[in-house]
Amino acid sequence: MSSASRPLRSVLYIPASRTRALEKARDLPADAIIFDLEDAVAPDEKEGARRTLAEALGAGGYGRRLKIVRINGLDTSWGEQDARAAAQTDADAILLPKVNSAADLDRLAGVSRVKPLWAMMETPQGMLNAAEIAAHPQLEGMVMGTNDLARDIGARYRADRLPLMSGLGLCLLAAKAQGRAILDGVYNAFRDEDGLKAECEQGRDMGFDGKTLIHPAQIAVTNDAFSPSPEDVDLATRQIAAYEAAVAKGEAVAVVDGRIVENLHVATARETLAKVEAINSMNAE
Numbered sequence: 001m002s003s004a005s006r007p008l009r010s011v012l013y014i015p016a017s018r019t020r021a022l023e024k025a026r027d028l029p030a031d032a033i034i035f036d037l038e039d040a041v042a043p044d045e046k047e048g049a050r051r052t053l054a055e056a057l058g059a060g061g062y063g064r065r066l067k068i069v070r071i072n073g074l075d076t077s078w079g080e081q082d083a084r085a086a087a088q089t090d091a092d093a094i095l096l097p098k099v100n101s102a103a104d105l106d107r108l109a110g111v112s113r114v115k116p117l118w119a120m121m122e123t124p125q126g127m128l129n130a131a132e133i134a135a136h137p138q139l140e141g142m143v144m145g146t147n148d149l150a151r152d153i154g155a156r157y158r159a160d161r162l163p164l165m166s167g168l169g170l171c172l173l174a175a176k177a178q179g180r181a182i183l184d185g186v187y188n189a190f191r192d193e194d195g196l197k198a199e200c201e202q203g204r205d206m207g208f209d210g211k212t213l214i215h216p217a218q219i220a221v222t223n224d225a226f227s228p229s230p231e232d233v234d235l236a237t238r239q240i241a242a243y244e245a246a247v248a249k250g251e252a253v254a255v256v257d258g259r260i261v262e263n264l265h266v267a268t269a270r271e272t273l274a275k276v277e278a279i280n281s282m283n284a285e
């Protein structure tokens, strides 16, 4: 199953050096996992984390969740070995941090041709080159790195994320133009449920497929925010029925709840129902 047809609402980072967290994740209801060899792992632990991760993936137990390995940058002493090691596991994709251009992905593709690639979008140069990065033939998805981005542009934290909006928007447009998945950045205050909920809803409304997370306590809120609500399902069902009735009468437009429904709205409604089906099918496992 490709990542396009599976839910990506909640995507949990797990430091690859934390054996207990790697074990715990097998039973967590996150849609996908990013096994992190980069920022969550201290320099002294990098080599050990690579081995620990290979063992954890070898042991399996992560079900149908998308499994992504975030390697260290290829300009570090660990990056190339990380990429080679990740290529030998059953991970679904390799995530390259701090991607500045499509050439960075070419370099990773040279080391690992076998796995789909994901790109961390978290540098000013990366924002400006988002279109060429999204168009890379081996790329499957993008992940916003809002901590690095905020640092690089000198932005302060704001609940409305105004300073980050141009970067988020550029990457969203680039990903959507190429049909790639795109995930929102992390919410650092992992015990603040209300703040997380607000940021999830903002990302969802912008068009992100899901949100990256740092702690298991963030999964339920995020799954809820990125799942179609019962009201969404009800509306979608009524829109499809009304439109089909209109078409049967030779008309191209229906009206539901005082709003027009055309073929494009019906396409969205069908996608909503398909998303619910994909979520139910994943939950059934």
Ligand SMILES: CC(C)(COP(=O)(O)OP(=O)(O)OC[C@H]1O[C@@H](n2cnc3c(N)ncnc32)[C@H](O)[C@@H]1OP(=O)(O)O)[C@@H](O)C(=O)NCCC(=O)NCCSC(=O)C[C@H](O)C(=O)O
Binding pocket: 012, 013, 014, 015, 020, 021, 022, 024, 025, 036, 039, 040, 120, 122, 144, 145, 146, 147, 148, 149, 185, 186, 190, 214, 215, 216
């Ligand atoms: C933030 C943490 C350091 C907190 O860890 P801890 O103090 O251990 O939390 P808890 O005691 O509340 O943990 C409770 C149980 O949950 C497990 N746990 C904790 N975190 C995870 C996790 N991420 N995945 C799976 N399981 C997890 C603990 O083992 C406890 O289990 P149990 O023993 O059974 O009770 C910690 O959460 C953490 O390290 N989080 C990940 C941080 C991380 O990955 N950072 C890098 C990614 S963010 C980033 O780099 C974004 C981007 O690049 C950017 O620029 O923005």
Ligand SMILES: [Mg+2]
Binding pocket: 039, 097, 120, 122, 145, 147, 148
């Ligand atoms: Mg980062």
